[in-house]
Amino acid sequence: MVDLAAVIGEQLECPICFQTPRDPPIFQCENGHLVCAGCKPKLANGKCPQGNCLLQRQRSRLAEKLLEKADLPRPCKYAVIGCFHEDKMATLPKHEADCGFRSVVCPDLDCVDRVAERDVLSHLIEEHAMIDLEKTLKIDKALDECLWVVNGDDCRVRSVDKTWPVSVFKCDGFVFFAVLTKPKSNGLWHAFLQMLAPKSLSETYSTEIRLASIDGDSSVVFNGSVHAVDRDSKRVIASGDCLSFTDAFVARLLRPFPEEQREAEDDDELKYLLKLDYSVQKKQ
Ligand SMILES: [Zn+2]
Ligand SMILES: [Zn+2]
Ligand SMILES: [Zn+2]
Ligand SMILES: [Zn+2]
Numbered sequence: 001m002v003d004l005a006a007v008i009g010e011q012l013e014c015p016i017c018f019q020t021p022r023d024p025p026i027f028q029c030e031n032g033h034l035v036c037a038g039c040k041p042k043l044a045n046g047k048c049p050q051g052n053c054l055l056q057r058q059r060s061r062l063a064e065k066l067l068e069k070a071d072l073p074r075p076c077k078y079a080v081i082g083c084f085h086e087d088k089m090a091t092l093p094k095h096e097a098d099c100g101f102r103s104v105v106c107p108d109l110d111c112v113d114r115v116a117e118r119d120v121l122s123h124l125i126e127e128h129a130m131i132d133l134e135k136t137l138k139i140d141k142a143l144d145e146c147l148w149v150v151n152g153d154d155c156r157v158r159s160v161d162k163t164w165p166v167s168v169f170k171c172d173g174f175v176f177f178a179v180l181t182k183p184k185s186n187g188l189w190h191a192f193l194q195m196l197a198p199k200s201l202s203e204t205y206s207t208e209i210r211l212a213s214i215d216g217d218s219s220v221v222f223n224g225s226v227h228a229v230d231r232d233s234k235r236v237i238a239s240g241d242c243l244s245f246t247d248a249f250v251a252r253l254l255r256p257f258p259e260e261q262r263e264a265e266d267d268d269e270l271k272y273l274l275k276l277d278y279s280v281q282k283k284q
Pocket of ligand 1: 014015016017018019035036037038039040
């Protein structure tokens with residue numbers, strides 16, 4: 001008995017990437033050789049790789065129909081950058097939403113690079129000189145107590161975007177990013193927690209972010225979502241799912257920067273510390 005699906009799979013395999021086409025269109029040359037839509041643009045000379053035959057915009061409806069009906073396992077859309085995963089169309093999108101090869105924005109808000117999720121930590125180590133990161137991530141903790149250094153005029157200046165270097169920690173074996181930012185667009189301060197994971201995982205966690213004065217007389221506590229690393233800061237802030245507060249509130253909570261920690265080259269500008277606690281809970 002011939003395994004028809006296997007035969008169709010073999011026949012549809014693209015001669016350039018050696019994979020089953022992920023989606024239509026499937027192109028064919030004047031002699032009926034097939035090329036997938038991803039590889040066709042690479043053939044700059046318009047010639048088919050199998051016989052140097054003329055390859056134009058002609059599609060093979062038969063191949064496209066067989067691809068659809070045979071329900072063959074297709075390669076992940078990140079195959080070109082190294083993912084070897086294959087899945088049937090019903091479950092492939094779920095894999096692709098979680099695939100470690102998908103690109104995300106760097107969690108350091110001053111950086112505009114997009115990197116594969118699986119490369120984020122090495123990107124931080126190499127491009128952001130976070131040389132202690134591997135050591136930091138050996139410790140698992142459910143609470144990241146951040147002391148952000150705030151300049152005297154951070155509570156007044158609204159003409160520039162201000163972001164603080166991201167704080168990275170590990171909880172439950174996963175990596176989290178504690179973020180503090182003050183975009184000029186709205187003049188508010190925003191604190192939120194991101195997770196180096198896709199949404200399907202980040203939504204199984206929640207966060208509590210606490211901002212409090214040194215004497216404990218004033219505080220504000222936020223309970224909300226942990227954001228997937230796929231979600232950039234603009235979208236987090238627009239969603240309202242973060243701790244937001246005003247200049248006046250920060251001004252009440254600042255504590256003086258310890259004199260002994262000031263370095264000689266520090267300018268005369270007054271520095272303060274702002275304490276924010278970011279904690280992670282696994283949802284029940
Ligand atoms: Zn191909
Ligand atoms: Zn050909
Ligand atoms: Zn993949
Ligand atoms: Zn970066």
